[in-house]
Amino acid sequence: MNKSIVVAVVVTYNRLNLLQRVVGSLIGQSKRLDKIYIINNGSTDGTKEWLDGQTGLNVIHQENVGGSGGFYRGIKEASKEECDWIWCMDDDVFPREDCLETLLNVAERHEKLGIVCPHRLMSGKTFVGEAKTLNLTNPFSDMHNDMLTAQEVESNETVSIVGMAFEGPLIRKEVVEKVGLPNKELFILYDDTDYSYRAVLAGYKVVVARDALMDKYDFQSNSSYREDKMKNKWKLAYHIRNTAYFGHRYGKNILVRHFAAMPFLLHMYAAITFNFVKGHKYSFSDYGLFWKMMRRGVREELGKM
Template identity: 35%
Template sequence: MRHETVAIVVVTHDRADLLAGMLDGIAAQTRRPDAVIVVDNASTDHTGEVLAARTDLPLHVITQDNLGGAGGFHRGVRAAYDAGWDRVWLMDDDVVPAPDCLATLMAVDEDCLIAVREDRDGALVEKAAIEFDLRNPLAIRPKRSTVDSVYADRASMPELVEVHNVAFEGFMARRGVVEEIGFPDPAFFIFYDDAEYAVRARRAGRRILAVRDAVLVRQLDFNQQHDLSGWKGFYMYRNLFVVHLRHGENLLVRLKPWLITLVVVLLSPLRGGRAEARNVIRAMASARGMRRLTDAARPPR
């Protein structure tokens, strides 16, 4: 392979201490990145001081209003694309790559890759789906089996495992992928922007491979439970619905958000209450307006 350049895109908001540890991990890479683009979503803590001190990295800082993880990754990928880098590696501020993580990924000649996450004790916590089902209308959750549900530990994994969705915590894509499918959709704000991007990549014929020996250490407990009656619940419902409306492989799957809305409303006296019912109704109404990819996320021209 020819020598390829790579830009790392990091999105952060008010987690300066985690960001500092993450940047330490980048600085320790055996393969130095060509650029580190940090998108600061209007942090109010000492994030600015942490970034100003990193004279050891090829740092490019973008400060913007808090547009969520989706808006941050959209801005960062667009900046990396406009700068002409061959690959872009997306990371949140709460992960730390092992020193050879970037070198290991760059050695794999594939368009879409993910590093494999573990917790601070070394336990496998990679939640990327080995099966993401947008065909079966009876599958309430499209994410079926995951890497850490199929494999007991990293040692039991093959060197490469094909996955169907990703988290923007260690996902790497080549420039040609962005040219063909576009950018992460900023309209998602949080949740499912990474899953939707993976669906687009796979629909364009790209495999997504989890690279066993590319180690990414998650600094926080992996807690996917959220209050569905709170503000995050609105985005979880809405963006899940958008993925089904955009990418459902048959009519019944595309109708599933309506069924979920009905069931949640009917069961709201027993669980979730009026707040969750309001969230899911608002989510369904908003998702209908997002059935098509937003203009900002479309391929560059």
């Protein structure tokens, strides 16, 4: 059995039923975890009470500082431990019994593998969203124009990526010591891509491991049309801002550093215009909102809105 010391970090917000399933999956790993940190981002659904009644978990309650703030705190605490690896995940993914063991077997065959990500499945089918490369030279093309495909994951033991999700990456502690903690000011979105790209820039490889399986919850929305509309709108605003930030921080030329979010912004402007005719998802003021968010990203004005 692999003797590496591994600490898990789970960030949760108002998903008690899913969190309970995640914790069960972690406890049931064939490679025993040495510690499990649960970062509760201000849940109001009974999560705090349930966690306070558990044993064997390292629980931290804090205000809702977004996924980025949650992983910042969790990785910060985990990196203080005497460990070799830190295993991070949201509360809606469930590692299969040998997931960690398989990730470690892949990781420890290659010294420069800094982050190893699992093969995610949704409803039994490969789920992908990782970027193999990032366009940081052409502001008129999508930054994520070279995405990982399901066929690539299924056909190769490992596939190199530069943009990951915080859904099961196994991070070598050495990476944290070299590149630091996630950017907590992003709040949500791009914190994971930013972190994996920083690891790549520091000389580490980031890969997806085909045989390390993790199930991802398939959400079926039960919220009203208006709730969906508002939820999507605020997430889109963060997406535009953080895309602009990422381009400004890592762009290879002045155009990308100032206009990396422009393709997505123009797409959203088209959606707003279309919805004036076909629906009521957006309002005229959203033109200004999304433009303002892009400018904030370029100026690197981050934090929770």
